[in-house]
Amino acid sequence: MIGIDLGTTYSAVAVVDRSGRPEILPNAEGQRITPSVVFFSGDAVLVGAVAKRSAAVAPLDTVQFVKRAMGDPAWRFETVSGQQFRPEEISAIILRRLKEDAEAYLGEPVTDAVITVPAYFDDGARRATQDAGAIAGLTVHRVLNEPTAAALAYGANRPTVGTVLVYDLGGGTFDVTIMRIADGEFETVATSGDRNLGGFEWDNALMRLINERFRAAGGPDLLDDDRTEADLRDRAEWAKHALTMMPAARVVISAGGSTQTIEITRAEFEDVTSHLVSRTRDIAEILIEDAGLVWSDIDRVLLAGGSTRMPAVRAMVAKMSRRVAESAVNPDEIVALGAAVQAQVLTAEHSDGAVPRPRVNGVPITIRDVTSQGLGTLARIEGTSRMENVVIVAPNTPIPASNSELFQTVVDNQTSLLVQVTQGDDRDAAYVKVIGERELSIPPYPAGALVSVAFAYDFDQTVSIELTDLTSHRSLGTFEVSDVANMTPAERDRATRKIHELEVS
Ligand SMILES: Nc1ncnc2c1ncn2[C@@H]1O[C@H](COP(=O)(O)OP(=O)(O)OP(=O)(O)O)[C@@H](O)[C@H]1O
Ligand SMILES: [Mg+2]
Incomplete structure (x- = not known):
């Protein structure tokens, strides 16, 4: 059973290897993370890095950030040729690529998975994620909260760690979770977040800033055209990454006969995104207060999600918590590693003792989560x-x-x-x-x-x-909320056939 981090911007797959350690499975291109982007090119459907590159060339046939639409029954992506896809179907296409790459790497069929979701996902979005897995040909044994997965990966090879605050800022979502970890026992105390707060918002702010500069220098509005907008998004994300390492970054923009080199300093970038950093801080502080805790009750702070690489985020977390935050070498891989640990726990449970349950300090791993919304x-x-x-x-x-x-x-x-x-x-x-x-x-x-x-x-x-x-004393009936936001079994069957027939690579 594999663990999948189906991210807003990047996805990753991991499995517990024979020595009992979770490891990332590289994709067919040798990359450890795969952009969650789908490009429809005639009969072929491309997923990953090549699809991401195509966004600026064929923006209307490229779809990204679909995770934001999960659980929205009205959302559709329509290709230029008029094919329509629901969010579950787009996610299923991404999952199919991840599944097939894992199969190629492992040299065996992969049919079972744990898929992670933001802790703050609601019922409809969770069901939609399960449905996406089913459409992709996967049996989804658990939909696991991403911060819980991060804590699992972190705690799986460390004895007794105490109360941990997981600050998880990815590409599309922000989650903050307080967990108690003690020798193999992972218990979520409280969780909060924002479904629509991630690196995407930092990109948007930087796009607006670059666009203003470009227009001030006489260029056209880059946000008026799908192609220049997609190109700007790509360059802004690149510049954002550069600003993590350097005090200034330059982007070259060409549009409407105008070519400009625009320099953005880290201070300018931090200025237009400080409200976003503050929002994550407020959500974290309110969570601690609502949980009846104070910062001195928190033993460790764990960073997860690629956006926690940004220096302003690290500085704010350090200042707020008065602690040196810990993070994995690759904060964008830790969630998939945790999903693999959960997958192994479930494999052990289903194996009647044939597969040993993963342990920490001799204690079998147990995981206890909480509801994220009332x-x-x-x-x-x-x-x-x-x-x-x-x-x-x-x-x-x-x-x-x-x-x-x-x-x-x-x-x-x-x-x-x-x-x-x-x-x-x-x-x-x-x-x-x-x-x-x-x-x-x-x-x-x-x-x-x-x-x-x-x-x-x-x-x-x-x-x-x-x-x-x-x-x-008679039941008047039962129902599930998913009846409203999610696909019917017949729709799911149809979608499974539709996605199965596509040439995905
Ligand atoms: N060096 C860096 N500096 C700034 N941002 C970065 C850096 N590396 C990655 N990111 C950002 O991190 C985000 C991707 O992180 P991650 O893969 O954890 O998110 P995700 O899993 O796609 O999203 P989510 O968990 O919200 O669904 C992107 O917005 C990306 O631009
Ligand atoms: Mg993520």
């Missing part, structure tokens, strides 16, 4: 027509989790109940998101009949809901 339902406030949100499973509840709440019918002989499932932990209905709803029938009773609404969260943090009529 879940509840809208209910009418008694005597009014206003709705309020009732949280049924609070954020940071250990999973698997289940809980139920009692509700009353509001009118006599009411024959149906509308269950609106919410995400968020505010009482005010305006501050939560309705992620699914279902109307269920109930026998006619006088108003005030009791109904219990039970939520269950499994290891993958996917949710199922059951309503019970407490008058007759």
Whole structure:
């Protein structure tokens, strides 16, 4: 079983080798990470570095950052020739390439995987990730939180480490997680983050800055054209990497008959991105406070994600935590390594003792995660027509989790109940998101009949809901939130055939 870090910008694959250590599997081009970019070129579909290069040449046939769209039922990518793809399908194409490269490297078929997701991913995005794996021909045994994976990779070869804050800033998402690690036991205490905060936002800020300079020097607006925009994005990312190592970087931009060399200093770059760094700091500080902790309770700070290479990020984390943050040699590989450790734990569990469970200091590895977002339902406030949100499973509840709440019918002989499932932990209905709803029938009773609404969260943090009529003590039905945001089994089957028929390389 392999571990896959399906990243917004780069993906990586790892497996636990015979000596028990997780190792990165290089792709067919010999690279340890593969750009999560897909390029549709006639009948051929390219994934990875070549596809990334094509963005500036054929921006309308190139798709990247699809992870941001996972769980969005309305999103479609349409190629110039009119083929349409859902986010699950684009992700499945990337996964197919990763799977096939792993098979080539290992010299054996690969059918089973653990795939990581941002801790802050919601139910719909998690299901979409599982579906993408299935469409790619993989059995996804666990959807694992990325910070948990990072901590697993970090703690798998170190005895007793205490309370660790994982600061994970990747290409598309920010996660911050507090974990307790003790000889093989990995327990998540609390987690928070922003699904849409990553290196992408730093690139955007730098793109705006370069574009302003280019226009001030008489050039056209680079953001007005898909091709110049894609080219600018590529150069901005390159300049961002250069600014990690050097105090200034130069980019050459040619458009509309104008060619300019633009120099950006690190100070200028940090100036236009300082609000992003501050946002990650605020999220981390609020998390610590909400967990009832103070910085002196945190023993170690672990950095994960390629964007933590940026000096401004490291400096802010050091200042905020008053600690020297630790990081893997390659912060963009650590999540895949952790996924491989989780994969090995699951392989051992399924093997009836044939495969030993990975251990730290002799203690078998156990992993305990928490829910990242509150879940509840809208209910009418008694005597009014206003709705309020009732949280049924609070954020940071250990999973698997289940809980139920009692509700009353509001009118006599009411024959149906509308269950609106919410995400968020505010009482005010305006501050939560309705992620699914279902109307269920109930026998006619006088108003005030009791109904219990039970939520269950499994290891993958996917949710199922059951309503019970407490008058007759009968179930009124069960449903899953995925019914709304995700593919039906028939759609999944169709997508599997469609992706299988493509020539992916
Ligand atoms: N030397 C560097 N300096 C600045 N940024 C870097 C550097 N190296 C990589 N990055 C940035 O790190 C990001 C990629 O990191 P990583 O591979 O961890 O993210 P990801 O897994 O694709 O995204 P996510 O985890 O958010 O889904 C990109 O935005 C990339 O530009
Ligand atoms: Mg990542």
